Amino acid sequence: MDTHSAALESHAASLENAVDMSHHLSTLAKERRSSPLKSFAKYMFDPTVRSLAGGLPNEAYFPFETLSATTMHPDIYAPMGIEPGKAKSWLASLLGKSLDFIEVPKYAKKQGGLQLKNGLQYGAASGFQILSDFLTEWTKLAVPPAYANWEVLLCDGSTDAFHKVVELLCEKGDGILVESSTYPSALETGWPMGVRPVTTPIDDYGLVPEALEALLKGWCDEERKMRRPRVLYTVPIGQNPTGSTINDERRAAVYALAVKYDFIIVEDDPYWALNFGPYGISPPGSEIEKDKSKSEEEKNKAFLGLIGKSYLKNDTQGRVIRIDTFSKTIAPGCRLGWTTSNPQFAERLLRASETSTQQPSGPVQLLVAELVVLNWGMGGWIRWLRGLRGEYGRRRNWMIDELVKGFDIKVPKLQAITSASTGEDQMMPVRLEAFVKQAPSITSTGDNAWNEKMAGLSIGSTKTSKGIKILSFIPPSAGMFCWVAIHLENHGSLRGRSDFSSVSYQEESKELMQKIWVSLADKKVLVAPGWMFSGDGLRTGAPDDDSLTSSSSKSNGDENVDPRVGHFRLAFATLEETPMRQTMIDFCKVVNKFFE
Structure with missing residues (x-):
């Protein structure tokens, strides 16, 4: 130990x-x-x-003799802060080999080996013990509970x-x-x-x-x-x-x-595991990843400490x-x-x-156990997660890079905030905002009662010296999504209106979000509309809203929905770099045109 x-x-x-x-x-x-x-x-x-x-059933009649797969090395992807292509093990690079082969036979060829016959048979609802033991050890290392x-x-x-x-x-x-x-x-x-x-x-x-x-x-x-x-x-x-x-x-x-x-x-x-830190700074942990004097065990430990x-x-x-x-x-x-x-x-x-x-599925448990537990081991599993963190962090950067360029956004320097509980400095991401310069005169600041009600949900003022705000977002420091706010109150059809809480205003804002979504779809850019993620379950803003709700849901109301601002969820997980960057260029063009 x-x-x-x-x-x-x-x-x-x-x-x-x-x-x-x-x-x-x-x-x-x-x-x-x-x-x-x-x-x-x-x-x-x-x-x-x-x-x-x-x-x-008699296992002799299961028509599968082996379960096999060609798999990746756990160190195939570069961690955060390491240039892609420089992360593979020296031996794999020397041999030109980046893949492994795993196989689970119907009957184990060695003592203690996994057996396909067990994965194809009825089994305990608790799953395979080898996986439970591994995940218990993983929990002790990664997120240990504070009780016994x-x-x-x-x-x-x-x-x-x-x-x-x-x-x-x-x-x-x-x-x-x-x-x-x-x-x-x-x-x-x-x-x-x-x-x-x-x-x-x-x-x-x-x-x-x-x-x-x-x-x-x-x-x-x-x-x-x-x-x-x-x-x-x-x-x-x-x-x-x-x-x-x-x-x-x-x-x-x-x-x-x-x-x-x-x-x-x-x-x-x-x-x-996809917790890559704020956009615009050197990724947390990148220094130790670059330090050739540090062992993989030390890098794994540092990774767990970070996330x-x-x-x-x-x-x-x-x-x-x-x-x-x-x-x-x-x-x-x-x-x-x-x-x-x-x-x-x-x-x-x-x-x-x-x-x-x-x-859980027996064959799936076998494949995961053979790969993660027996082939990679705990050290390899953590190294794999370090690589995934790097891959998704780079994809986040591709998306945010193009949003920043497409809307000519100035990225401010992040400020460190000292954690009261740990004493460590934490870099806090900041909301980025896009403006148009042709700001008209806005004589009304809106419904004061509504503004007070929405104070805790506000995403910033309507008009500044920079112009009027059309879009804002906070670069995600983890996950797969960027939540983009569209400032509908500054669209020509709503600009200057103060009846934010009226039915007509809410209906018009809903129609505007639908129009911009269709414009994006016409450019072959598919985004997820914000109404899909409404926490109250009412799906406010859905095109066929009435058919998607029930009368029993009305007790919750839609009090957290601000009709002045719509949202799109943009996922950066799927597209490769070139199509991602081009897609975001098209996204920026559509949104800019929408506010002309």
Whole structure:
């Protein structure tokens, strides 16, 4: 055991167990029972047992003899700060080899080897032990919880996990706290169960703890027609769709609110490893990546220190359920992920899997275990993540470079803010703004009551000495998305109007967003409209809004929607550099023309 691992083990030994969270379990979760067939599971793979009990198909008749794949080296991609093409191992470069071959036979050729027959057979809902053990060790290294008896449980990806978590914690008629713009599939998970989203504001830096507390403190069951929410769903790093990343102080403050108001934090964190730091500065960690005197072990440790952020590290009570997935780090088609939670929640989630999805795909578990656990190992896995971080960071830069050039934006120098909790300097990204010079005279500043109401959501003033604002965004420091604000109040058809809260203004702003979306589509540029990510579930701004909502949703209202500003989500994950840059050039031309 190395010094770092020994220190982690010593710290873990001093931690307390989770507190009793059974009062958070739903009626459904409490009533779940284990399948009686699972009582045989512990005997199934004992070679000395002669079973007449199980209904297992005969493995001889599985028509697959091997499962194999050609795979990449874990060091094939350059980390942040390293020029691409200079990252492969010297041996691979010498031999001209950048690929490996892995194979899982039906019957193991050596003691302890993986066997395809096991991956093709019925299996335990908890998944393969080799993967569970690896992910438990990974959690200890990367995001160790602040209590002792946490457990890792495999699942069929994050969507499957969240569905089971909603069933675990919510009753019909409950609300779930969500960010005011959020991942839409999460909302749709609870919707047919009668579980409704309750939005809490986010800004350029993620969840706003003060706004969350104001919501909880002022909650009235009678007015809201539901009890105070007991679950918060959040995407803290590279948030989908806004790209925002919460800092250490806010994370600690949100956890303190969870303790004070007794709610569970569901941390959905698929972009955890894609945390590349603010745009426009030398990437955090790049100096050690360039330092040839540093070993790979030292670089891996530094990487984890830079991006090892999670509510789990604040969690002393067992009130965080963290959802991880291989979707962004291996492939989304794997449908393989894991949860980390207290043992009460883990046991109930396991019961849910036993009578629904059962084990995650056996062949997928075999491929991932053979590649990540047996072929790469922990060091190779972390090196792979370092390379992914570099790749997506470079793609972020391509997109932002073209937005900056296309709108002639001046990028200000970032300021370091010292973290009160860690004492470390944190570089905070700043919102970038695009202006047009032909600023007309604007005699009205708008509806004062509306302006006051939207103060916490404001994205800046309408008119400055630079002209009038047409577009703004904060360069994402993590994830895959840039959330671009279109300042509709400065379009010719709305400029100077003060009736922001009127139905006619809202309808016209909706039509403008539809027009610009169509103009982009006509140029073969496809972007995701902001209404898709409305946290209240009302999809305000949707072209066929009435057919997409239900009367029961109206209790939440659309109070967090500012009709003066529309949004598009731009994804920088897919396109290669040349088409990405050309696409962004076309995007800038369309938006500039729209405001002429």
